[in-house]
Amino acid sequence: MRRIALGERPDWRASAQTNGFTFHTLDGAPYWDESHAYAFTLEEVERDIEGPGTELHALCLDFVADAVEDARILASLAIPEAAWDVVRDSWRRGDPTLYGRLDLAYGGDGTGPAKLLEYNADTPTALYEAAVFQWLWLEDLLRLGRLPAGSDQFNAVHERLIARFRAVGGASLALTAYADAPEDRGTVAYIEDCARQAGLATRFLDLGDIGLAADGRFVDRALTPITTLFKLYPWEWAFADAFGAALSATPTRFLEPPWKAVLSNKGLLPHLFAREPGHPNLLPAYFEDDPQKARLGTSFVKKPLFSREGANVLMVCDGAVLAQDHGPYGAGGHVRQALAELPCFDGRHALVGAWIVGDDCVGLCLRESDGPITTNAALFVPHVILPG
Amino acid sequence: MSSPIERSSKRSTTVALVLVAGAGATAFALGRCDPSQREEDVLVYRDPDACIRGGLRTENDCRSAYATALAAYPEGAPRYPSRVDCEGHHGAGHCVDGTAVAASAAGSFVPILAGYAVGRLAEQALAPQPLYDHRPDQAGIASSGAGGGGYCTSWGGRVVTGSGGASSSARVSSPAVRPAAFGGFGATGRSFAAHGTAGHGGGG
Numbered sequence: 066m067r068r069i070a071l072g073e074r075p076d077w078r079a080s081a082q083t084n085g086f087t088f089h090t091l092d093g094a095p096y097w098d099e100s101h102a103y104a105f106t107l108e109e110v111e112r113d114i115e116g117p118g119t120e121l122h123a124l125c126l127d128f129v130a131d132a133v134e135d136a137r138i139l140a141s142l143a144i145p146e147a148a149w150d151v152v153r154d155s156w157r158r159g160d161p162t163l164y165g166r167l168d169l170a171y172g173g174d175g176t177g178p179a180k181l182l183e184y185n186a187d188t189p190t191a192l193y194e195a196a197v198f199q200w201l202w203l204e205d206l207l208r209l210g211r212l213p214a215g216s217d218q219f220n221a222v223h224e225r226l227i228a229r230f231r232a233v234g235g236a237s238l239a240l241t242a243y244a245d246a247p248e249d250r251g252t253v254a255y256i257e258d259c260a261r262q263a264g265l266a267t268r269f270l271d272l273g274d275i276g277l278a279a280d281g282r283f284v285d286r287a288l289t290p291i292t293t294l295f296k297l298y299p300w301e302w303a304f305a306d307a308f309g310a311a312l313s314a315t316p317t318r319f320l321e322p323p324w325k326a327v328l329s330n331k332g333l334l335p336h337l338f339a340r341e342p343g344h345p346n347l348l349p350a351y352f353e354d355d356p357q358k359a360r361l362g363t364s365f366v367k368k369p370l371f372s373r374e375g376a377n378v379l380m381v382c383d384g385a386v387l388a389q390d391h392g393p394y395g396a397g398g399h400v401r402q403a404l405a406e407l408p409c410f411d412g413r414h415a416l417v418g419a420w421i422v423g424d425d426c427v428g429l430c431l432r433e434s435d436g437p438i439t440t441n442a443a444l445f446v447p448h449v450i451l452p453g
Numbered sequence: 454m455s456s457p458i459e460r461s462s463k464r465s466t467t468v469a470l471v472l473v474a475g476a477g478a479t480a481f482a483l484g485r486c487d488p489s490q491r492e493e494d495v496l497v498y499r500d501p502d503a504c505i506r507g508g509l510r511t512e513n514d515c516r517s518a519y520a521t522a523l524a525a526y527p528e529g530a531p532r533y534p535s536r537v538d539c540e541g542h543h544g545a546g547h548c549v550d551g552t553a554v555a556a557s558a559a560g561s562f563v564p565i566l567a568g569y570a571v572g573r574l575a576e577q578a579l580a581p582q583p584l585y586d587h588r589p590d591q592a593g594i595a596s597s598g599a600g601g602g603g604y605c606t607s608w609g610g611r612v613v614t615g616s617g618g619a620s621s622s623a624r625v626s627s628p629a630v631r632p633a634a635f636g637g638f639g640a641t642g643r644s645f646a647a648h649g650t651a652g653h654g655g656g657g
Binding site: 110189197223243258262275276277301302311374393 | 463464465466467468469470471472473608609610633634635636637638639640641642645654655656657
């Protein structure tokens with residue numbers, strides 16, 4: 066994996082506008098950055114990202130199967146007891162999953178196997194820009210002759226999302242998020258687009274427009290029952306909301322399903338490591354209240370069970386604080402994971418995201434940060450597979 | 454051997470958008486919603502006069518709330534394919550031919566308007582709504598409408614009052630007087646908003 070300078074397409078902002086990429090700049094700060102890109106070999110992609118991505122997801126499913134039947138595991142994940150049946154029932158019913166994103170430390174000097182940092186299994190964003198705008202970038206550069214013929218990209222996300230909706234989507238889908246959060250709204254608009262292309266009748270509802278009817282169904286403002294609801298809203302928040310108590314009895318189904326709460330949780334990391342201590346893609350990890358955490362010595366990363374975009378992560382190297390993000394997620398339990406620093410190119414730290422659609426790893430994306438923790442200020446940088 | 458121009462297998466063959474492209478994913482502003490409420494205090498009156506006599510609301514409020522309920526009645530009243538079905542829910546003699554109520558109700562039977570319910574407090578923001586006698590036990594017995602104290606709403610929620618149903622206050626489960634509760638999702642995430650940026654809500 067290399068960082069290569071390619072230069073921006075002069076008209077990319079117009080292209081973004083035309084293609085509905087409304088959040089390429091957020092709060093006045095750039096988010097999409099195509100001044101350079103990351104170049105992979107096909108072998109790197111298939112051996113180091115695609116294969117391990119699919120395998121890690123399979124390990125995660127095995128873990129869910131055990132976790133939902135084990136009160137100690139559910140408690141260790143800080144899933145409220147009132148929600149255990151919701152999580153358990155959704156797994157036993159076989160409620161399908163749509164997608165997720167594994168975040169991996171990979172690349173740089175002395176490249177070894179990719180290491181799992183976390184699984185954004187419940188509410189991943191960066192989907193539209195990975196599936197669509199990154200793809201358009203590659204096609205443009207090929208057409209302009211700025212990339213060698215035969216250049217490719219690990220990115221079947223769009224086609225696989227539509228295929229997944231065809232397979233499991235049912236007839237209609239309501240989608241919800243905070244309508245006033247542009248990145249979330251844009252992500253959900255893209256997912257609605259894919260669902261529509263798969264033949265589903267779709268409608269978007271602000272979170273506040275989700276109603277709970279007397280019969281336990283979730284409904285829209287017209288009282289039309291919602292059969293399936295895609296929600297870009299984390300399960301741990303939904304469990305804590307007023308409607309959380311209604312989840313156990315509702316016939317409404319959800320994407321992602323409630324069992325994703327087991328995976329979208331940093332507590333996943335110590336459990337996976339305990340199950341597969343020799344796995345090449347897993348870092349040693351322990352719950353913060355586990356004395357075995359001392360095995361990690363003076364270099365580790367402390368993460369809250371629930372946090373997004375690097376918030377409240379503490380990175381310690383040789384006993385010194387390397388980086389720390391302050392945020393709102395400090396309450397609750399933490400895990401401690403062995404330090405796997407992100408590779409640094411030209412002073413920039415790169416994080417690999419491996420996209421899972423259904424049960425397969427089908428694409429990748431990169432986020433680039435000033436500091437060693439990838440936060441919500443990280444840039445989205447495209448990638449290319451250069452011909453061998 | 455693959456030719457240099459052969460399409461590869463690692464990326465989508467085509468990427469087309471049907472909704473997002475062009476206009477863009479337009480975020481639209483929406484008002485904040487009512488907090489979810491589990492129970493409601495309601496006042497139940499047979500007619501505006503009963504409301505005025507109750508003395509809890511002004512005459513103007515009583516009449517305007519009744520007018521709202523009355524306006525909701527023609528389209529809001531439940532509809533049944535036969536008089537037998539209707540009287541099975543609402544009691545003998547408590548149903549009329551839908552034609553008399555609304556053109557769209559022709560060919561069906563609807564219960565008569567038996568009263569109306571208003572929220573005890575303005576803060577409840579509960580729309581005044583029509584009530585119907587709930588008399589499944591009197592399907593075959595002509596009754597005057599008094600006694601029993603049972604009402605139901607347009608969507609089948611039960612409202613049981615304490616004093617024979619003429620005029621009374623009641624504490625009822627929210628779904629009985631609201632077709633649905635809104636605003637029950639989102640509050641937890643908003644409590645993290647101090648840290649979040651404008652672009653990021655629940656995604657990550």
